[in-house]
Amino acid sequence: MILQRFLTRLLTMAVTLFGVAVVVFVVIRIAPGDPIAMMLPPGASQADIDRLRALYGLDKSIVEQFFIWLAGVLHGDFGTSISLRQDVLGLVMNRLPATLELSIVALLIAVAVGGVLAVIGARERGTAVEAGIDVANGAALSIPDFLWGLAFILVFGVLWPVFEISGRVSPRLELPFVTQFYLFESIFRLRFDLTKDLLSHMFMPALALALPLAAIIAQLLKQSLKELLSLDYVVLARVKGFSETQVILREALKNAALPTLTLVGVQFTFLIGGTVIVERLFSYEGLGNMAIDAVINRDLPLIQGIVLVFALLFVLINLAVDMLYAVLNPRLRHG
Amino acid sequence: MADARTAKTSNARIWLAGGWLLVALLATIFAPLLAPQDPLAQDLLYERLPPFWMQGAEPGFWLGTDSLGRDLLSRIIYGGRVAFLVAFAAAAAACIVGSALGLAAGYFGGWTDRVVSRIVDIWMAFPPVLFAILLVAVLGTGLSSVIIAIAVIDWTRFCRVVRAEAMGQARMDYVESARIAGFGRFDIMLKEVLPNVLPAIVALLSLEMGIAVIVEAILSFVNLSISTDDPTWGGIIAEGRLSIHQAWWVLVFPLVTLFLTVLSFSQFGEGLKARFDPVLR
Numbered sequence: 274m275i276l277q278r279f280l281t282r283l284l285t286m287a288v289t290l291f292g293v294a295v296v297v298f299v300v301i302r303i304a305p306g307d308p309i310a311m312m313l314p315p316g317a318s319q320a321d322i323d324r325l326r327a328l329y330g331l332d333k334s335i336v337e338q339f340f341i342w343l344a345g346v347l348h349g350d351f352g353t354s355i356s357l358r359q360d361v362l363g364l365v366m367n368r369l370p371a372t373l374e375l376s377i378v379a380l381l382i383a384v385a386v387g388g389v390l391a392v393i394g395a396r397e398r399g400t401a402v403e404a405g406i407d408v409a410n411g412a413a414l415s416i417p418d419f420l421w422g423l424a425f426i427l428v429f430g431v432l433w434p435v436f437e438i439s440g441r442v443s444p445r446l447e448l449p450f451v452t453q454f455y456l457f458e459s460i461f462r463l464r465f466d467l468t469k470d471l472l473s474h475m476f477m478p479a480l481a482l483a484l485p486l487a488a489i490i491a492q493l494l495k496q497s498l499k500e501l502l503s504l505d506y507v508v509l510a511r512v513k514g515f516s517e518t519q520v521i522l523r524e525a526l527k528n529a530a531l532p533t534l535t536l537v538g539v540q541f542t543f544l545i546g547g548t549v550i551v552e553r554l555f556s557y558e559g560l561g562n563m564a565i566d567a568v569i570n571r572d573l574p575l576i577q578g579i580v581l582v583f584a585l586l587f588v589l590i591n592l593a594v595d596m597l598y599a600v601l602n603p604r605l606r607h608g
Numbered sequence: 609m610a611d612a613r614t615a616k617t618s619n620a621r622i623w624l625a626g627g628w629l630l631v632a633l634l635a636t637i638f639a640p641l642l643a644p645q646d647p648l649a650q651d652l653l654y655e656r657l658p659p660f661w662m663q664g665a666e667p668g669f670w671l672g673t674d675s676l677g678r679d680l681l682s683r684i685i686y687g688g689r690v691a692f693l694v695a696f697a698a699a700a701a702a703c704i705v706g707s708a709l710g711l712a713a714g715y716f717g718g719w720t721d722r723v724v725s726r727i728v729d730i731w732m733a734f735p736p737v738l739f740a741i742l743l744v745a746v747l748g749t750g751l752s753s754v755i756i757a758i759a760v761i762d763w764t765r766f767c768r769v770v771r772a773e774a775m776g777q778a779r780m781d782y783v784e785s786a787r788i789a790g791f792g793r794f795d796i797m798l799k800e801v802l803p804n805v806l807p808a809i810v811a812l813l814s815l816e817m818g819i820a821v822i823v824e825a826i827l828s829f830v831n832l833s834i835s836t837d838d839p840t841w842g843g844i845i846a847e848g849r850l851s852i853h854q855a856w857w858v859l860v861f862p863l864v865t866l867f868l869t870v871l872s873f874s875q876f877g878e879g880l881k882a883r884f885d886p887v888l889r
Contacts, residue, residue, distance in 0.1 A: 292730035415874035546735035564738050568745045584733040
């Protein structure tokens, strides 16, 4: 049952990714402006232009170009970046860990803040505390990450400068890292001085990304908790003498988490999509920041590679959430 | 009791949010009359003047000036023109395309639904901001490119909601009776189903206008919106981000304007939704 679900999902995933590849390829190819002309100094001869076009495969028809590129991608060859003159896959893999770390820290903040607010709101249901949480949720939901980021730069970067507002790590530090997962590696190496510096750079962009998701989690989880709290088994636990907080944490939370989980999956992909502009805002050296540069430089192979990696990330997260839901949901597990 | 309170808060929301939007809209329409200075006039003698209550402010420059001595208030008022124009045009375009496809997918079902849903899935796998930046880079900067880019990306938002609503409506008895009474499928879809889906569309439209304002600000922030001479909120913010330690006001005032406008669009939409929703009402 679960295996069948998994295989169907895998197939739709492949179709989606193929669709993304086609769309991005077509969109880029209708772009006016010749990337080759931008690479060469003015006054380059037509022969030079032609040679370079052939080198990047731009002299063939669109359909041919697409299948040559697709065959390469399937072999792990995403082409060569025109502006940076390096292997696209290498460039992307170099930047992806920074974006993943930022997204994961943001997700953790969102789950922690949203979860705590949901439990408090459910405990204090019907009071001014719950109403206050609802108002805060409404505001956090309506304001997008871009504006939160700018507000945090003003408040915590300028007015009360406790966090760094630019970059991923202080340039004066010597980094002993062998991977690009700076934050995780600094923890494993017990170099907490570096962890602190990395977190100081990461905290504000992560918080900006986390707030809208935290609001969604708080709202949905609180709603499910409130519904469960009137059910028999919860009432029984209360009769047994558990305190309201214990009842929520021990009995209700586990069952309330399942519907929230599905939504968090989709919302997490929105959060990752938000890293593009938030990284730009904080000059954080991640994939999104590189993507904007790639678009400005009309670096076609690099844009294609980055968009495809983002799309792959999105469908993988959806697949993982779907499978997790199937495994955790008893009705589907035994169905 | 609770219902009365919900109705009251949704009314307050609509009035407060609608009030701000109306004021902002009127200010942009009558910008030439209201703006105290020429938004493009540079004056290096007046660079980085602080807002009126601070030491060193000059009369006539209420919110201070930027690093080229341009009046901030006038630039914000004129920047609103681009913001509102994009909000109305892009949201309307996304709404028409998305609602039409969603209505067809939800009401007809079958192959129509499968094809539309697959396209929506593909669209959802794009990071939206990157997609927008890419589209504007491809189409070339300019007002119409920004509007087209936002519509091309955000039609899925309408499509998903309208499809779900239309699916629910298509199963209702009144649709069946209309069919038995001999109405054609298109007739039923447009004359019977569409009016019932309309409240959801209207609420979403307001929300989408807020999103369009943000996307335009993001695009002008990375210098990919309209030409760089005309003031835009995102462009002023990008300036303010650079001179944040010398002139905080260049970032604060456009940011507050953007906050209020986006919050108002979404609260206006939420308020309308609560009013139209028969269950809540």
